[in-house]
Amino acid sequence: MKKTFLAMAFMLLLIVPSTILYASAQTSQSYTLTGAGSTFIFPLMDTWRVQYNNLHSNIKLNYQSIGSGAGIKLLTQKTVDFAASDAPLQPSEQAAAPGTVTIPESIGGITISYNLPGIDKGMKLTGPVIAQIFMGNITMWNDPAIANLNPGMNLPAQKILIAHRADGSGTTYAFTDYLSKVSPQWKTAVGQGKVVPWPVGTGAQGNAGVAGIVKSTPYACGYVELAYAYQNNMTYAFVQNADGSAFVEPTIASVAADAAAAATSLPAPDGDWSKVSIVNQPGSNSYPISTLTYIFVYKDMSQISGETQDKSQEVKNFLTWIIHDGQQYASPLLYVPLPSAMATADDQAISEIQFGGSAVPEFGPIAALVLAIAIVSIIAVSAKTGLRITPKL
Amino acid sequence: METVKLKGGSPLFDKIFKIAAAVAATYILAIIALIVFQLVSGSYQIWAQEGISFLTGSDWNAVEGSESYGAAPYIAGTFVTAGLAMLIGVPISIGIAMFLAELAPKFLRSILSFIIELLAAVPSVIYGLWGMFVFRDYLRDWIEVPLNNALGNNVFLFSGTPFGLDIFTASVVLAIMVIPTIASISREIMIAVPNSQREAAYMLGATKWEVFKMAVIPYSKSGLIGASILGLGRAVGETMAVTMLIGNATGPQAFPTSLFGPSQTMSSIIANEFPEASQGSLHMAALIGVGLILFAVAICINMVAQLLVSRVLKTHQGAVLA
Numbered sequence: 029m030k031k032t033f034l035a036m037a038f039m040l041l042l043i044v045p046s047t048i049l050y051a052s053a054q055t056s057q058s059y060t061l062t063g064a065g066s067t068f069i070f071p072l073m074d075t076w077r078v079q080y081n082n083l084h085s086n087i088k089l090n091y092q093s094i095g096s097g098a099g100i101k102l103l104t105q106k107t108v109d110f111a112a113s114d115a116p117l118q119p120s121e122q123a124a125a126p127g128t129v130t131i132p133e134s135i136g137g138i139t140i141s142y143n144l145p146g147i148d149k150g151m152k153l154t155g156p157v158i159a160q161i162f163m164g165n166i167t168m169w170n171d172p173a174i175a176n177l178n179p180g181m182n183l184p185a186q187k188i189l190i191a192h193r194a195d196g197s198g199t200t201y202a203f204t205d206y207l208s209k210v211s212p213q214w215k216t217a218v219g220q221g222k223v224v225p226w227p228v229g230t231g232a233q234g235n236a237g238v239a240g241i242v243k244s245t246p247y248a249c250g251y252v253e254l255a256y257a258y259q260n261n262m263t264y265a266f267v268q269n270a271d272g273s274a275f276v277e278p279t280i281a282s283v284a285a286d287a288a289a290a291a292t293s294l295p296a297p298d299g300d301w302s303k304v305s306i307v308n309q310p311g312s313n314s315y316p317i318s319t320l321t322y323i324f325v326y327k328d329m330s331q332i333s334g335e336t337q338d339k340s341q342e343v344k345n346f347l348t349w350i351i352h353d354g355q356q357y358a359s360p361l362l363y364v365p366l367p368s369a370m371a372t373a374d375d376q377a378i379s380e381i382q383f384g385g386s387a388v389p390e391f392g393p394i395a396a397l398v399l400a401i402a403i404v405s406i407i408a409v410s411a412k413t414g415l416r417i418t419p420k421l
Numbered sequence: 422m423e424t425v426k427l428k429g430g431s432p433l434f435d436k437i438f439k440i441a442a443a444v445a446a447t448y449i450l451a452i453i454a455l456i457v458f459q460l461v462s463g464s465y466q467i468w469a470q471e472g473i474s475f476l477t478g479s480d481w482n483a484v485e486g487s488e489s490y491g492a493a494p495y496i497a498g499t500f501v502t503a504g505l506a507m508l509i510g511v512p513i514s515i516g517i518a519m520f521l522a523e524l525a526p527k528f529l530r531s532i533l534s535f536i537i538e539l540l541a542a543v544p545s546v547i548y549g550l551w552g553m554f555v556f557r558d559y560l561r562d563w564i565e566v567p568l569n570n571a572l573g574n575n576v577f578l579f580s581g582t583p584f585g586l587d588i589f590t591a592s593v594v595l596a597i598m599v600i601p602t603i604a605s606i607s608r609e610i611m612i613a614v615p616n617s618q619r620e621a622a623y624m625l626g627a628t629k630w631e632v633f634k635m636a637v638i639p640y641s642k643s644g645l646i647g648a649s650i651l652g653l654g655r656a657v658g659e660t661m662a663v664t665m666l667i668g669n670a671t672g673p674q675a676f677p678t679s680l681f682g683p684s685q686t687m688s689s690i691i692a693n694e695f696p697e698a699s700q701g702s703l704h705m706a707a708l709i710g711v712g713l714i715l716f717a718v719a720i721c722i723n724m725v726a727q728l729l730v731s732r733v734l735k736t737h738q739g740a741v742l743a
Binding site for chain 2: 094095096097098100101104118119120121124187189194195196197218219220221222223224225226227228229230231232233237240241244245
C-alpha cells in the first residue's frame with residue numbers, strides 16, 4: 029500500500045509541473061526585442077516601435093537611447109539584440125564584437141547653420157571655405173573668401189562665433205568626414221572622429237545644444253543635423269556639390285540623392301565598414317554632407333543571452349519591416365528614407381542572420397518530453413503494482 | 422519596586438550585532454578601495470602610454486591613429502572655475518549668514534533661511550538651463566561685451582570673443598550654486614556661538630560690528646572654513662551646470678587664459694565624452710584617468726580642510742584655555 033502511494037506521489041510530482049510548463053510554453057508567444065544606442069535615431073525608432081506593435085501586438089520593442097558608443101558596448105557584452113549607431117564600427121570595436129553584420133537603416137543630413145541678423149538661408153559656401161571657417165583661418169563674416177561666393181550679400185564685419193559638439197557624436201563624425209575629404213589641411217591638422225581636437229569655438233551638448241547656441245547668439249555658426257535645423261527654423265548655407273556645378277540646398281530629397289549615389293559602393297554586410305563614407309557624392313542635386321546610421325546585429329544570434337530561435341526570427345522580421353515598410357515614417361520626422369538600392373543590400377545582410385549551429389531545444393519540447401516520460405511511467409508503475417485506475421469489479 | 426527586565430539578551434545576539442556593525446563599517450572602506458582599484462586599472466593604459474605628460478600635457482586628440490592625451494587644461498579649468506566661484510561666493514555667503522544670525526528681525530530670519538535652504542535643493546541641471554538660456558545673455562550683453570570692448574585689447578583677462586558660454590559665466594553660476602550651502606551652514610555655526618560671548622563683548626562697549634569681529638568670528642572661524650570647504654567640494658565636483666556653461670573647449674584651447682574664453686573641467690570632459698568613447702580604447706582610459714585625478718583632488722581638498730579646521734580648532738582652544 030505504501031509503495032503505491034509513493035509511486036502515485038512520484039507521478040504527480042512529474043505530471044503537475046510538466047503540464048504547467050507545457051501550457052505556459054504554448055501561450056507565451058510574445059517577445060520583447062531589445063536594442064540600444066544612438067540618440068539621433070530615437071524619435072524614428074520610437075515611431076517604429078509603436079507602429080510595429082500595432083501590426084504585431086505580441087512583439088514589444090525596448091529601445092534605450094543611451095548613445096551609440098554605449099549601445100555598442102551592450103552589444104559587445106551580448107545583452108541586447110541589436111545596437112544602433114551613427115557611425116560605423118571602428119576596427120577596435122569590430123575586434124571586440126566579431127561576426128556582426130552592418131545594416132544601414134536611415135540617413136541624416138548636416139546643415140551649416142548660422143545666425144546673421146537680416147540674412148536669410150542660402151549663403152553659398154564651398155567645402156574648403158567651411159573647413160577654413162572651422163579651423164579659425166577665416167575669422168570674419170565679410171572675409172573675401174565668403175564675400176566672393178556671395179556677391180551682393182551684405183555680410184557684416186563681425187567675428188564668426190563657432191559652435192560645435194562637445195559630446196562624442198555621429199554628427200561630428202560625418203561632418204569631419206566631409207571636411208577631411210574636401211580639405212587636405214583639415215585632414216592633417218584635425219582629422220575625422222566622433223570627438224576631434226577643435227582648433228576654435230565653443231562646445232555644446234547635442235544637436236539641440238548647438239542649435240540653441242546658434243539661435244541665441246548673433247554671428248554664430250555651427251553644424252546642425254537637418255531635422256534640428258528645420259524644427260528650429262534656422263538659416264543654413266547652400267553647399268557646393270562634388271561636381272562644383274551648383275550650390276545645393278539641404279533637403280530630404282538632396283540628401284537622399286547623395287546617399288543613392290553611394291549605395292552601389294558599400295562593403296559586404298559583415299565586411300569592414302569603418303571607411304564607409306557617403307559624403308560628397310557625384311550628382312548635380314546631391315547635398316554633400318550626409319551620413320548613414322546603422323544597426324549592428326550578430327550573425328549568430330544564439331550568443332545573445334536569453335535568445336531563442338523564435339525570438340531571433342522576430343528580430344529579423346522587425347529589421348526587414350523597418351528597412352521597407354518602416355521607411356514611410358522617416359520623412360514626416362525629417363529623416364531621409366533609404367534609397368531602394370540600399371534596402372536591397374540590407375535584405376542580403378538580414379538574410380545572413382542566423383541562430384547558432386546546434387539548435388537548443390526549447391521549453392515546450394522539454395516539457396512535452398517530461399510529460400511523455402511521466403505518462404509512460406504511470407502505465408509501467410500501475411502495471412507493476414497492480415494499481416488500477418478503474419475500481420476492480 | 423519594578424526592575425527593568427532585558428528580553429532576548431544573549432551573548433550570541435551580541436556577537437551577531439557586533440559583526441553586523443563591523444560589516445556595515447567595512448562597507449565604506451570596501452567601496453573606496455573598489456573605486457580606487459577600478460580607476461587605476463581602467464586608466465593603466467593611459468599612464469603606460471603618456472606617463473607624467475598625461476598630467477602636464479595639453480593635447481587632447483581622440484582621432485583614431487593620432488591619439489594623444491593631456492589633462493592639464495582640465496585640471497587648470499577645474500581649479501580656476503572653482504576658485505573664482507569661491508572668490509565670489511564666500512563673501513556673499515558669510516554676509517548672508519551674518520545678516521541672518523545677528524542682524525535680521527526675527528520674522529525675516531525664518532523666511533529667509535527657509536528660502537536659502539530651498540535654493541540648496543534646486544537640482545544643478547536647473548541652474549545650468551537657467552544659466553544657458555537666460556542668465557548668459559545678460560552677462561554677455563551687460564558685462565562681458567562692455568568689458569571686452571573697453572579693456573579687451575590691453576588686459577588679457579578680458580580678451581577673446583565674448584560668447585556667454587565661458588569661464589566667467591560658469592564661475593558666476595557656480596558661485597550662485599555654492600552660496601546656499603555655505604550660507605546655511607555658516608548661519609547654523611554663528612547661531613551656535615554662546616550668547617555669553619556676545620554679552621561679554623557688549624559689556625565692554627562694543628558695537629554690533631565689533632561684537633561680530635571680537636566674539637562671533639573667532640568662535641566660529643573653524644566652522645566657517647569647514648562650510649567654505651564644503652562649498653569648494655561642490656564647486657570642484659559640479660558637472661551638469663558647468664558642462665552646459667563653460668563652452669567645452671578641448672586641447673590647448675581649453676587652458677584658462679581669459680575670463681571670456683571657453684574652457685573645460687575634469688568632470689565636464691568626462692560627462693561630454695564618456696558615453697561615446699569606445700570600450701577598451703585609449704580614449705576611454707584617458708577619461709578614466711581624468712576621473713582618477715579628480716578623485717585624488719577631492720581627497721586632497723578634504724585633507725587640507727581637515728588640517729585647516731583642526732589647526733584653527735587647536736589655536737582656538739588654546740586661547741580659551743589661556
